[in-house]
Amino acid sequence: MFPVLFEIFGIKIYTYGVLVAIGVFLAYYLLLKLGKREGLNTNHIENTLLLALIFGIAVSRITYIVEHPEQIKNITDVFAIWQGGLTFFGGLLGGIVGVLIGIYRYKLPIWNVADLSAIAVALAHSVGRLGCTSAGCCYGRPFLAEDINPGIHLSDKFPFFYVVFPEGAVAPPYMPLYPTQLMEFLGLLFIFFILLFFSRRKPFDGFVFALYMLMYGTLRFFLEFYRGVTPPIQPIGLTWNQIVSVLMVLSSLILMVVLRYERKAKKA
Numbered sequence: 490m491f492p493v494l495f496e497i498f499g500i501k502i503y504t505y506g507v508l509v510a511i512g513v514f515l516a517y518y519l520l521l522k523l524g525k526r527e528g529l530n531t532n533h534i535e536n537t538l539l540l541a542l543i544f545g546i547a548v549s550r551i552t553y554i555v556e557h558p559e560q561i562k563n564i565t566d567v568f569a570i571w572q573g574g575l576t577f578f579g580g581l582l583g584g585i586v587g588v589l590i591g592i593y594r595y596k597l598p599i600w601n602v603a604d605l606s607a608i609a610v611a612l613a614h615s616v617g618r619l620g621c622t623s624a625g626c627c628y629g630r631p632f633l634a635e636d637i638n639p640g641i642h643l644s645d646k647f648p649f650f651y652v653v654f655p656e657g658a659v660a661p662p663y664m665p666l667y668p669t670q671l672m673e674f675l676g677l678l679f680i681f682f683i684l685l686f687f688s689r690r691k692p693f694d695g696f697v698f699a700l701y702m703l704m705y706g707t708l709r710f711f712l713e714f715y716r717g718v719t720p721p722i723q724p725i726g727l728t729w730n731q732i733v734s735v736l737m738v739l740s741s742l743i744l745m746v747v748l749r750y751e752r753k754a755k756k757a
Contacts, residue, residue, distance in 0.1 A: 492624050492657050504623035509575075512616030513542065516609035523605045523688065529597065537591025537602070538609075541584040548583025549575040556719070577614060577709075578733050584610070600695035600748065607701035608684045615677035622670040625658025629667025630717040637663045641671075648672055648715075667715040676708040693752040699744040706737030 494504040517538055524534040553576045588606055592599050621627045632651040636642050639655035642665070652668045654660040683704065684697050691697050710731050713719065719728040 494623075505620040505626075508620035508623065509617050512613035512620070515616060516613035519612060520605055520609040523608065527601060527605065529601070530595070533591070533595035533597060534602075534605075537588055537595065537597065539587075540591045541587035541606070544587035544590075545580040545584035546575070548586070549577070549580030552576045552579030552582075575617075578730060581610070598694065600693075600698065603695060604688065604691065604697035607698045608681065608688060611677055611681040611684055611701060611705070615674050615681060618670050618674040618677060622652070622668075622674070625654045625660035626718075627670055627673075628652075628654070628660035628717055629669035629672075629715050632665040632667050634665035637665065639663070641668065666717065669712055669716045672715070673708070673712055676712070677705070680704045680708070693748050695744060695748040699741040699748070702737045702741035702744070706734040706741065710734035710738070 491504050494502045494507055496502065517535075520538055521531050521534060525531055556576060584606075588602065591597065592602055618627075629652075632644070633646070634642065634644060634651055637653055639653050639662075641650055641652050643650050648668065650668055650671075651665050652671070653665055654662055656662045660666060680701065684701055687697050687700060713728050713731045713734070716728075716730075719730055721728050722732075
């Protein structure tokens with residue numbers, strides 16, 4: 490709701506960038522803490538996280554530009570991520586590439602690291618969605634309501650609240666919209682606590698990662714029906730994000746079966 494957090498000496502500090510940075514810092518701190526608990530080399534974890542961050546941001550921005558070329562007016566806009574403009578699935582793909590490089594370089598246990606990374610990603614992503622709320626990106630479809638004053642408003646219809654953005658946001662101003670950013674924030678926060686709970690109670694390494702893919706894929710598939718930025722593919726009526734979400738859910742189920750079978754085989 491507040492795209493610019495403050496301005497100093499003519500330099501605008503964007504709320505989106507600040508919140509994304511906070512999310513990354515929290516994920517960094519949590520990942521090191523969990524890695525130490527698991528007996529992993531924290532220096533190797535730190536370097537792997539840096540690789541994931543670099544690749545994640547780069548691929549996330551590239552995929553956003555491909556998806557929204559109309560927002561790029563000049564070369565400066567290509568790099569203006571502090572104003573909003575990152576796709577999560579692109580970031581996830583790039584982050585996985587960075588993590589795999591780190592795992593190979595430092596010989597880290599792949600599924601153990603995947604479990605810890607899933608928890609950290611869920612936390613960082615949830616805070617990042619607050620950044621999306623501030624910038625107005627990833628906005629929802631129009632919501633049937635009369636109050637067009639900027640802010641968050643309660644409603645008697647699902648999801649029982651909606652948002653109206655002011656001038657200067659990416660979202661259409663003075664139009665009631667589904668609060669998809671805040672809906673995803675709440676969903677991701679729930680996923681984070683579930684993953685954290687199972688991190689000490691997982692039946693096998695890789696379970697937390699598979700559970701993350703299952704839960705987030707389901708959440709994102711549902712939310713796409715309320716998002717207003719990605720048009721569905723005709724004639725199937727689903728967005729690319731929903732197709733990726735379905736693949737995430739199916740992959741998670743297959744992964745759970747395979748890893749559970751491997752664990753039983755090792756015990757035998």
